[in-house]
Amino acid sequence: MTDWMGWLVVAGVLVIAELFTGTFYLLMIAIGLSAGALAAFGGASGPLQTLSAAAVGLVATAVLHRSRFGKPARSNAARDPNVNLDIGGRVAVAHWRDGRARVMYRGALWDVELGPGALPEAGDYRIVEVLGNRLIVANA
CATH class of the missing domain: 2.40.50.140 (Nucleic acid-binding proteins)
Structure with a gap:
């Protein structure tokens, strides 16, 4: 198995794990691993592949953390009908x-x-x- 295939297999495993957790952070790391696969496909050395995967993963994670999807919704539980079934009674x-x-x-x-x-x-x-x-x- 070539290097780029290894990167994509690990990225696929993280995408599957992300489906079970419900967070987007593992998906961002998988995007970074896909960047490592692209670097490997382009013929880059091992350290350059790792550096590109890490850089893209960190940037993607930082962008996600700053977005509205990276922060849990802050709602008042006293008014939330999903938390308290008496709301609307x-x-x-x-x-x-x-x-x-x-x-x-x-x-x-x-x-x-x-x-x-x-x-x-x-x-x-x-x-x-x-x-x-x-x-x-x-x-x-």
Whole structure:
């Protein structure tokens, strides 16, 4: 097996490993290894192949790290329906007292507070945020 084939085999293994991890960093290293394969195909020496693979891999990783794909999304877990399944749920409020109420929700009593722009009227409300044992609601 020639040098350029070896570089591509290792790059292929990293691409497969990246499919299992879900990150793009292994893919960037695989791009660097592909650059090493191109250098080997062009007849470069072993150290030059390694240097080109390392340089391209480092640059690709740095570009990825600075992009929006390199950083995890920072979302407020109290408002994220993927984290808290209560978001979007409905509660019925009989009466309000100073913007607060107590309701029965999922078999337990919860404190309920009005969210921004919500009106304190008796009726159905939609849960928009969960802060500890308080449900922040908006008009349904």
